[in-house]
Amino acid sequence: MRFNNIKQLEEHREQALKNxxxxxxxxxxxxxxxxxxxxxxxxEDELRKQLAxxxxxxxxxxxVKITGCHxxxxxxxxxxxxxxxxxxxxxxPKHVEEIIEKTIKNDxxxxxxxxxxxATKKKVQQYEEIPFYKHQTRIALRNIGQLxxxxxxxxxxxxxxxxLVKALGMKPGEIVDEIDKSGLRGRGGGGFPTARKWKSCIxxxxxxxxxxxxxxxxxxxxxxxxxxxxxxxxxxLEGMIIGAYAIGCEEGFIYVRQEYPLAVVNLRKxxxxxxxxxxxxxxxxxxGLNFDIKIARGGGAFVCGESSxxxxxxxGKIGEPRAKYIHSTEKGLYDLPTVLNNVETFVNIPIIxxxxxxxxxxxxxxxxxGTKAFxxxxxxxxxxxxxxxxxxxxxxxxxxxGGGIQKxxxxxxVQTGGPSGGCIPNELLDLKVDFDELTEQGSMMxxxxxxxxxxxxxxxxxxxxxxxxxxxxxxxKCVPCRExxxxxxxxxxxxxxxxxxxxDLDKIEWLAQDVMIGSLCALGKSAPNPVLSTIQFFxxxxxxxxxxxxxxxxxxxxxxxxxxxxECIACGKCIEVCPTDAITGAKKTVHVLDQEKCIACGSCxxxxxxxxxxxxxxxxxGEVAS
Amino acid sequence: xxxxxxxxxxxxxxxxxDYPVDEASLIEILHDISSEYNFLPADALRRVSERLDVxxxxxxxxxxFYKGFSLTPRGKTIIRVCKGTACHVRGGDRNLDExxxxxxxxxxxxxxxxxxxxxxxxxxxxxxxxxxVVENETYHRNATPTDMKRMITGEGSDEDEGGDE
Numbered sequence: 001m002r003f004n005n006i007k008q009l010e011e012h013r014e015q016a017l018k019n020x021x022x023x024x025x026x027x028x029x030x031x032x033x034x035x036x037x038x039x040x041x042x043x044e045d046e047l048r049k050q051l052a053x054x055x056x057x058x059x060x061x062x063x064v065k066i067t068g069c070h071x072x073x074x075x076x077x078x079x080x081x082x083x084x085x086x087x088x089x090x091x092x093p094k095h096v097e098e099i100i101e102k103t104i105k106n107d108x109x110x111x112x113x114x115x116x117x118x119a120t121k122k123k124v125q126q127y128e129e130i131p132f133y134k135h136q137t138r139i140a141l142r143n144i145g146q147l148x149x150x151x152x153x154x155x156x157x158x159x160x161x162x163x164l165v166k167a168l169g170m171k172p173g174e175i176v177d178e179i180d181k182s183g184l185r186g187r188g189g190g191g192f193p194t195a196r197k198w199k200s201c202i203x204x205x206x207x208x209x210x211x212x213x214x215x216x217x218x219x220x221x222x223x224x225x226x227x228x229x230x231x232x233x234x235x236x237l238e239g240m241i242i243g244a245y246a247i248g249c250e251e252g253f254i255y256v257r258q259e260y261p262l263a264v265v266n267l268r269k270x271x272x273x274x275x276x277x278x279x280x281x282x283x284x285x286x287x288g289l290n291f292d293i294k295i296a297r298g299g300g301a302f303v304c305g306e307s308s309x310x311x312x313x314x315x316g317k318i319g320e321p322r323a324k325y326i327h328s329t330e331k332g333l334y335d336l337p338t339v340l341n342n343v344e345t346f347v348n349i350p351i352i353x354x355x356x357x358x359x360x361x362x363x364x365x366x367x368x369x370g371t372k373a374f375x376x377x378x379x380x381x382x383x384x385x386x387x388x389x390x391x392x393x394x395x396x397x398x399x400x401x402g403g404g405i406q407k408x409x410x411x412x413x414v415q416t417g418g419p420s421g422g423c424i425p426n427e428l429l430d431l432k433v434d435f436d437e438l439t440e441q442g443s444m445m446x447x448x449x450x451x452x453x454x455x456x457x458x459x460x461x462x463x464x465x466x467x468x469x470x471x472x473x474x475x476x477k478c479v480p481c482r483e484x485x486x487x488x489x490x491x492x493x494x495x496x497x498x499x500x501x502x503x504d505l506d507k508i509e510w511l512a513q514d515v516m517i518g519s520l521c522a523l524g525k526s527a528p529n530p531v532l533s534t535i536q537f538f539x540x541x542x543x544x545x546x547x548x549x550x551x552x553x554x555x556x557x558x559x560x561x562x563x564x565x566x567e568c569i570a571c572g573k574c575i576e577v578c579p580t581d582a583i584t585g586a587k588k589t590v591h592v593l594d595q596e597k598c599i600a601c602g603s604c605x606x607x608x609x610x611x612x613x614x615x616x617x618x619x620x621x622g623e624v625a626s
Numbered sequence: 627x628x629x630x631x632x633x634x635x636x637x638x639x640x641x642x643x644d645y646p647v648d649e650a651s652l653i654e655i656l657h658d659i660s661s662e663y664n665f666l667p668a669d670a671l672r673r674v675s676e677r678l679d680v681x682x683x684x685x686x687x688x689x690x691f692y693k694g695f696s697l698t699p700r701g702k703t704i705i706r707v708c709k710g711t712a713c714h715v716r717g718g719d720r721n722l723d724e725x726x727x728x729x730x731x732x733x734x735x736x737x738x739x740x741x742x743x744x745x746x747x748x749x750x751x752x753x754x755x756x757x758x759v760v761e762n763e764t765y766h767r768n769a770t771p772t773d774m775k776r777m778i779t780g781e782g783s784d785e786d787e788g789g790d791e
Binding site for chain 1: 648650651680684688695711713714716717723727747749751752753758766767770771772775
């Protein structure tokens with residue numbers, strides 16, 4: 001099958017729609033990484049097996065599909081039903097028999113598999129009624145979880161390639177104008193207006209142009225792009241094809257992190273299908289557009305998320321960035337004009353073209369239009385993937401969608417923007433999430449990782465963690481980044497070992513400034529953000545580490561002494577989890593912790609049901625440090 | 627498995643045949659070699675250098691710059707401890723400490739019997755299940771030191787975890 005023109009594509013869409021309408025029921029089994037890890041495949045296999053045994057027709061009567069990530073990873077494996085909209089959570093193979101008997105055959109609910117709202121204690125059976133979903137607006141993620149990611153028909157039924165069809169009827173300049181009107185800004189974190197990037201590439205001189213999709217989602221704590229590439233690959237590719245038509249280019253690349261094998265598999269399948277039907281290759285839909293996309297796998301280097309380093313890597317070289325004054329829109333891949341956009345930016349393109357730039361402006365704020373996908377993770381109840389209109393407050397995100405902090409603990413900070421971002425404290429929770437407001441507070445919205453921290457998180461340790469990360473990932477090309485981060489880490493090591501002084505804190509601040517000013521690329525330039533923002537908002541914690549030799553969160557091991565208090569109910573749970581057998585005790589006697597054996601790992605604190613294991617200061621510096 | 631120069635050469639030739647003779651193919655080819663041998667044998671790198679006409683120094687440059695590649699043989703079981711922010715905040719370090727204790731090897735090392743390689747990775751993008759430990763292809767969600775012990779020693783191995791109701 002090959003679509004030689006738009007008419008043939010539309011005819012096929014009609015047919016696919018008709019086929020779909022015949023299907024009475026569809027079961028969607030979430031195949032996101034989270035659900036797969038909790039055994040979604042086993043659930044799918046069991047479903048297929050039992051349905052086959054019972055002779056249920058799996059073509060028309062009931063289709064089973066494994067989809068992309070539903071986002072509600074905390075409650076996985078997720079199984080949902082079309083058209084009824086019922087959602088089951090934490091489904092195990094052993095539940096399959098009951099699901100078939102009750103829900104499939106008799107339209108009844110399996111009550112124990114329904115989500116229970118912890119706030120209202122009410123059971124919620126409909127997908128859209130669950131608070132986690134209710135407050136979301138899904139544009140970039142609209143297809144994910146709703147279709148089989150590698151089925152072109154599924155994508156066409158959900159209006160796939162309508163954007164491309166419309167785009168091919170427009171002039172390239174009109175497409176860019178439409179994007180301009182939408183106000184779309186780069187979703188990778190920089191927030192650069194997409195239309196302006198495209199225009200500048202169009203203007204640049206060069207024998208040919210390239211378009212690249214950045215799927216090197218390196219920020220730890222972020223997995224939006226992963227879910228999109230795995231769960232809706234056609235959408236990404238459609239966005240790239242429209243881009244290619246708009247800027248006039250024949251060759252595109254999608255750069256995927258090596259840690260994302262499923263994304264590579266699904267993208268590869270999707271590219272093969274598009275080549276087969278003529279949506280990639282020569283003379284796409286008879287429009288005269290020639291365009292093909294290749295996958296370039298990363299090699300596991302954080303710096304390759306930076307545009308110039310990424311292009312080096314695509315060319316098979318070491319991913320070292322270059323100075324920013326050379327714009328990649330003019331001299332990018334192989335020194336030719338190149339447009340590089342993030343995965344999430346590309347999935348917004350088809351729907352903007354289809355529905356118009358004005359439609360897009362109804363979401364978000366004046367300067368940050370549209371929605372943004374976030375990975376809401378850390379010590380929050382509903383961890384997962386969410387998409388919300390820009391301008392939502394952090395409070396709404398964390399407490400309404402995220403359901404608040406785990407175990408009813410105290411919120412301490414939220415970290416946004418990955419290693420380039422900062423930590424935002426409690427008093428700023430009403431900040432609006434968009435490209436500009438968070439930047440003003442020394443953080444940034446970034447690509448969308450949002451890590452929630454509670455009282456058991458040490459802010460000194462968080463800053464040290466990011467420094468250590470960046471020190472390891474610094475490519476070593478420029479001195480301020482390579483050496484500056486090393487020295488900063490050394491200062492932090494002193495503080496967490498109990499040898500820090502208040503002068504060290506001043507040193508950290510001025511060294512951080514130097515690294516910021518002197519580094520070549522964004523990795524070094526933004527590296528001090530976690531340092532400076534934690535010092536700004538949590539200076540008291542630093543001072544406690546230095547002056548009182550105390551880590552109140554009980555994270556910095558040399559500054560942590562764990563003590564079991566008399567509230568102990570002698571349940572024995574801590575004895576079980578202690579890796580060094582440092583805790584002893586019997587029934588009805590308060591357990592005892594042997595300080596000599598204790599490595600302050602904190603496993604016991606996490607498991608204690610009555611919070612009777614407290615973190616206390618270590619009196620003498622260095623004594624416990626090993 | 628002993629690797630002879632001839633066997634490596636012919637396998638590398640097969641791998642290279644799938645790609646254009648161009649430096650841009652280098653990283654893809656190294657990935658393929660890595661999945662074939664679990665590491666990058668020196669003979670393989672030399673052959674790739676010849677086939678692509680890329681200086682051997684540059685091949686080594688790429689092979690050592692990217693963390694995904696290893697120049698030394700890796701264990702049958704590769705355990706990757708995620709060090710992403712979400713995993714860090716939820717106590718992922720405890721798992722690393724415990725694994726180092728049980729296996730007696732440090733991060734980035736391989737046990738002498740080539741059974742285990744312990745790696746620390748930046749973020750596997752499975753943050754909602756933090757802390758995560760990946761054992762070859764299997765993701766262990768909400769991993770605890772106790773799970774680590776069970777994973778290695780196999781005591782009471784029961785994969786049916788996570789469901790709390």
